[in-house]
Amino acid sequence: AEQASGSYNYDQQGKDWEGTCQDGLQQSPIALSSSQAIVTSARRIAFYNYDETLQSPLVMTNNGHTANIVLPPTRNGQRPYINGGLLPGTFEAQSAHFHWGSSSSKGSEHTINDNRYDVEIHIVHKNLRYSDKTVAEASEYWDGLAVLGVMLRAVNRVLSPHLGLIGIFNQLPQIAQYGSSTNLTGRYSAQQLLASVNTNHFYSYNGSLTTPDCAESVTWTVFGEAANLPRRHISKFWDLQDSREQSLVNNYRAIQDINDRPVYYIPK
Numbered sequence: 230a231e232q233a234s235g236s237y238n239y240d241q242q243g244k245d246w247e248g249t250c251q252d253g254l255q256q257s258p259i260a261l262s263s264s265q266a267i268v269t270s271a272r273r274i275a276f277y278n279y280d281e282t283l284q285s286p287l288v289m290t291n292n293g294h295t296a297n298i299v300l301p302p303t304r305n306g307q308r309p310y311i312n313g314g315l316l317p318g319t320f321e322a323q324s325a326h327f328h329w330g331s332s333s334s335k336g337s338e339h340t341i342n343d344n345r346y347d348v349e350i351h352i353v354h355k356n357l358r359y360s361d362k363t364v365a366e367a368s369e370y371w372d373g374l375a376v377l378g379v380m381l382r383a384v385n386r387v388l389s390p391h392l393g394l395i396g397i398f399n400q401l402p403q404i405a406q407y408g409s410s411t412n413l414t415g416r417y418s419a420q421q422l423l424a425s426v427n428t429n430h431f432y433s434y435n436g437s438l439t440t441p442d443c444a445e446s447v448t449w450t451v452f453g454e455a456a457n458l459p460r461r462h463i464s465k466f467w468d469l470q471d472s473r474e475q476s477l478v479n480n481y482r483a484i485q486d487i488n489d490r491p492v493y494y495i496p497k
């Protein structure tokens with residue numbers, strides 16, 4: 230049942246969701262496995278301006294396939310950016326969005342040691358080399374984009390709940406309808422999207438966008454540690470609607486073949 234709901238049927242979506250995925254050998258997501266990955270001691274990922282307050286307004290939109298947050302520059306006029314790890318350059322944060330399941334199924338795109346988590350946060354970055362290009366244009370290059378993946382686990386009780394993400398999730402009912410947007414209230418930094426996971430422990434590989442056209446332009450970094458969030462906040466995703474007023478749930482793509490790609494693993 231999980232496989233069926235996860236094999237995202239693009240044909241059932243509205244016209245904003247047209248397109249098909251290319252049939253390449255470097256598609257995403259994949260099943261990440263610590264025993265099959267190449268253990269390496271890569272550099273840490275270095276985060277810049279991640280703890281700086283982002284300019285307002287910070288807008289979250291229901292675009293029919295996810296809740297998308299466009300990341301503005303910080304109050305000092307710079308964007309959050311990253312380098313190090315296995316990244317082929319320096320990459321500036323552009324947007325963030327989420328993949329989720331439903332009340333009866335989990336929704337992360339990648340799996341880690343056969344575990345599928347409840348939510349996967351994607352923070353989309355664009356290579357500084359392509360600063361005069363859009364995200365869509367940069368996706369035509371193998372080194373165009375870098376996406377950070379953060380796993381969330383729905384739990385009944387959380388000792389120290391993650392207030393930044395909870396603030397965002399509390400505003401999800403305001404974008405229940407396709408095409409609606411809301412200004413996030415309160416102060417946010419890009420850091421809050423990392424949910425306090427240990428960013429020195431991650432998987433990295435070359436892959437693709439997980440939505441059409443699935444361009445093979447992404448250096449993926451998926452953190453190995455999941456963060457716990459109250460289920461009552463995660464469940465707010467399940468009330469969003471797509472362009473046909475259908476329930477917007479299970480918006481994750483099926484697992485793709487690794488095809489002999491090296492997957493690197495930086496253990497704790």
Ligand code: BO1
Pocket residue numbers: 297324325351353364365368376437438439440
């Ligand atoms: S994902 O992180 O692999 N799920 C992913 C999938 C598709 C996009 C980004 C990340 N697409 C891009 C579009 C851009 C758009 C941007 C907004 O999303 O190519 O045109 O500006 O987030």
Ligand code: ZN
Pocket residue numbers: 326327328351439
């Ligand atoms: Zn995504």
